[in-house]
Amino acid sequence: MATSRESTVPYEIPADGAAPVRAGIPEHGRVPKYYWLKARIAPLLEELGEGEPLPTERELALRYEVARETVRQALRELLLEGRLRRAGRGTVVAGPKLEQPLALASYTEGVRKQGRVPGRTLIGLSRHACPGDLARELGIAPGDSIWHLERVLFADDERVGLESTYIAVARVPDLSRDFDPDSSFYGYLRERLGLRFGDADERLETVLATPREALLIGTPPALPMLLIHRLSRDPAGLPLERVRALYRGDRFSFSVHLHG
Incomplete structure (x- = not known):
């Protein structure tokens, strides 16, 4: 099944040159939008530091101009990877494993x-x-x-x-x-x-x-x-x-x- 253009974006190397490992990035350079969003949220986690609360889904959706479901999918993966963790009803930056x-x-x-x-x-x-x-x-x-x-x-x-x-x-x-x-x-x-x-x-x-x-x-x-x-x-x-x-x-x- 073809992926709609709305759900993918061209993959761009971050301005600081710190491109992630290319595993999972197809050769045509287009990635799912949630994956693009993950790459944009990663520097934010570094800025916030361990234990600091993440902005709400609504705030992230407005900041990056994406749908709330795209934000949810990106956050789900960051939680599974251990970069975020639940704290009460919110989400905070996790420390190193x-x-x-x-x-x-x-x-x-x-x-x-x-x-x-x-x-x-x-x-x-x-x-x-x-x-x-x-x-x-x-x-x-x-x-x-x-x-x-x-x-x-x-x-x-x-x-x-x-x-x-x-x-x-x-x-x-x-x-x-x-x-x-x-x-x-x-x-x-x-x-x-x-x-x-x-x-x-x-x-x-x-x-x-x-x-x-x-x-x-x-x-x-x-x-x-x-x-x-x-x-x-x-x-x-x-x-x-x-x-x-x-x-x-x-x-x-x-x-x-x-x-x-």
Whole structure:
């Protein structure tokens, strides 16, 4: 289907010469109007700075002489890219994404290194019989008792993820009594129990949150999420924990150091 001339504009390099990467820009140089508008709003975000409110849709439509729906589409993409975030009923400029290393380090350590304050809110800590598939991963018998620890993750006062941890009760029998759910679980294992991590298998994929997960994290269900599955082992090679961690795709990136 041909695109109407009204919905596209010739792509122009910004006056400052800072042209964006050409990925997604067709060779004929015409782009959807919302994409053109995104390129015009980007310098405005730099001028405003992190946490500052964006002008209303009506103000942006008047400033750039475009339809309100064009503004909405441009803002939707900027929200998904993590350059904007919702704050109450308005929209504000987002800060840089949090960068977490793909390594055997705690969430607490990773967030603190970037000058942010980590936090958690307990959703639930329950004890139940372990199903067969999970029992095989944890190296225990089906039906043995496991803990399920579920917490919402914060960076400063912003909800950024949801973490579920499964660990055998035999490993941490007093978890419900002497663990502070607002603190680092890895710190608890090291400092209170003397448990150390040896290695881990980790898998990263992109998913959409379930309605329950989106509600807990405070995001729209359509927002892409980064999902990490991790099976950690102790220095003797024995399974220690199984983790399912869901992070906001607009607020997180992950890095890994490679060497030959």
